[in-house]
Amino acid sequence: MEWTFCSIDDDSVNRENFDCGVPELNEYLKKYARQNDRRGIAKTFVAISEDGNRDVYGYYSVGMAEIKRESLPANYQRGIPRYPVPAMRLSRLAVALAMQGRGLGEELLMECFRKAVRLSSEVAIFAVIVDAKNQPVKEFYLKYGFIPLKDNELSVFIPISTITEFLENASS
Numbered sequence: 001m002e003w004t005f006c007s008i009d010d011d012s013v014n015r016e017n018f019d020c021g022v023p024e025l026n027e028y029l030k031k032y033a034r035q036n037d038r039r040g041i042a043k044t045f046v047a048i049s050e051d052g053n054r055d056v057y058g059y060y061s062v063g064m065a066e067i068k069r070e071s072l073p074a075n076y077q078r079g080i081p082r083y084p085v086p087a088m089r090l091s092r093l094a095v096a097l098a099m100q101g102r103g104l105g106e107e108l109l110m111e112c113f114r115k116a117v118r119l120s121s122e123v124a125i126f127a128v129i130v131d132a133k134n135q136p137v138k139e140f141y142l143k144y145g146f147i148p149l150k151d152n153e154l155s156v157f158i159p160i161s162t163i164t165e166f167l168e169n170a171s172s
């Protein structure tokens, strides 16, 4: 399927049927995503099909965060200041049950990566970070080059330099 990505603030999208199997992620999309988007708390982007159906099949939410130097693995601490460095947090990522395992999660992640790289030319972003929901979901992120942070066993990061390289290789 071909996907279009748009803001949750687009009134024409239908989020009422969305079910990813995780109640709090369903509820977030239906009840809180739009208001948080408008208030600058977290921006949410949804995937809708290019066939004209306006149902949401997947979404991700992003905001800003920071990473403490001591949270980084030792080999990443070199050259990093003692104060926290800026990061973009992928706070939510979910795909409808009917679409899981068909590549939409990866497409949403790539969309998030492209956004991070674009923003990083205007606002400093050292890395993208995620607090994975559980170990299997952490494995999903590790597959794309995320690296475990030291302070929380489910938190992972990926340097913006790695993302840039990854996207360049993917497009060549």
Ligand SMILES: CC(C)(COP(=O)(O)OP(=O)(O)OC[C@H]1O[C@@H](n2cnc3c(N)ncnc32)[C@H](O)[C@@H]1OP(=O)(O)O)[C@@H](O)C(=O)NCCC(=O)NCCS
Binding pocket: 020, 021, 022, 025, 092, 093, 094, 095, 096, 099, 100, 101, 102, 103, 104, 105, 106, 107, 131, 132, 133, 134, 136, 137, 139, 140, 143
């Ligand atoms: C996690 C999630 C977003 C992945 O989306 P998806 O569309 O099913 O994933 P994709 O089809 O794009 O899979 C991409 C790759 O990740 C792997 N993968 C998918 N889900 C995985 C999981 N839970 N654990 C480990 N690997 C996973 C796939 O096997 C695939 O690898 P392959 O290409 O080598 O086969 C989706 O399963 C989901 O919404 N789960 C419920 C909500 C949730 O837990 N969100 C995470 C919040 S931190």
